[in-house]
């Protein structure tokens with residue numbers, strides 16, 4: 438009886454001094470401290486109201502802990518009113534694999550250099566925010582990165598050539614910024630994996646480096662820039678390429694002899710200065726779902742076969758003299 442009483446009173450003391458949640462607390466105390474610093478740095482936003490120091494941080498909104506180690510592995514903040522800069526304290530979450538800031542119009546400033554401390558970071562996304570300034574060169578130090586997405590921001594300056602030093606990069610999204618300069622020559626020298634490159638809606642100029650012809654990029658989107666010259670070297674029978682969007686640039690080359698790999702499913706070349714005729718090989722692309730060659734200087738009969746007659750005529754319009762289905766019939770030579 439005496440023991441039971443003491444057990445009961447001990448339990449009572451425990452309950453009084455350590456609220457129920459503390460019995461199931463998984464959160465690492467060091468991570469918790471850092472998260473609270475991050476919350477303060479972001480101005481204690483309502484968005485992070487669940488980040489209550491009295492509760493287990495592994496249950497907080499926008500967070501994920503590892504199921505065994507209980508260390509914070511993902512911080513994903515999106516669709517909020519929070520304002521200020523990305524807190525430098527994010528670099529003090531050493532087990533972070535995913536860091537994600539998306540649709541935060543009041544997020545400003547630059548990416549803090551402390552992210553280079555995150556040696557396990559696989560996925561870094563800062564998109565649809567108002568961060569500005571140049572893309573930091575130091576991002577190339579986060580060798581563990583697979584996925585880097587800095588799209589829909591106000592980034593300026595040129596693309597750091599050092600990004601090609603990321604050995605495991607599979608996706609690079611720098612689209613919809615205000616980037617200038619040319620595509621770095623080093624992008625033809627990615628070591629290890631060859632990433633998909635999304636560079637559209639910027640102000641990039643110059644020629645696409647010939648070095649890019651040595652690699653097999655899964656997807657390339659260079660649309661809506663001011664790039665020029667011949668890019669036929671990006672295609673070829675050995676080039677597995679699913680999506681190629683080079684629309685709305687100043688590309689100028691003869692399309693007649695270009696050979697496409699059978700993997701091609703999306704080819705957008707509209708609004709350039711491409712000349713010659715449509716190659717017969719286009720008819721054997723069984724995967725082709727989208728084609729647009731409008732607003733160029735192409736001429737001659739649209740080859741018959743494959744998917745080419747299934748597209749609406751707008752994909753062929755505004756060329757020098759393309760003819761044949763789905764456009765009007767070619768004039769007989771006189």
Ligand SMILES: *[C@@H]1O[C@H](CO)[C@@H](O)[C@H](O)[C@H]1NC(C)=O
Nearest residue numbers: 541542543565566567589590
């Ligand atoms: C950037 O801020 C402006 C207002 O200053 C806002 O209108 C715009 O939506 C913001 N951009 C993004 C991508 O959130």
Ligand SMILES: *[C@@H]1O[C@H](CO)[C@@H](O)[C@H](O)[C@H]1NC(C)=O
Nearest residue numbers: 556557579580581582604605
């Ligand atoms: C790259 O990926 C491989 C395979 O997933 C992994 O073993 C390696 O550690 C990664 N490299 C870096 C620098 O993270």
Ligand SMILES: *[C@@H]1O[C@H](CO)[C@@H](O)[C@H](O)[C@H]1NC(C)=O
Nearest residue numbers: 707708729731732749751752
């Ligand atoms: C092809 O591109 C032109 C020019 O941008 C556009 O007007 C047309 O709608 C496009 N066609 C399709 C099917 O996307």
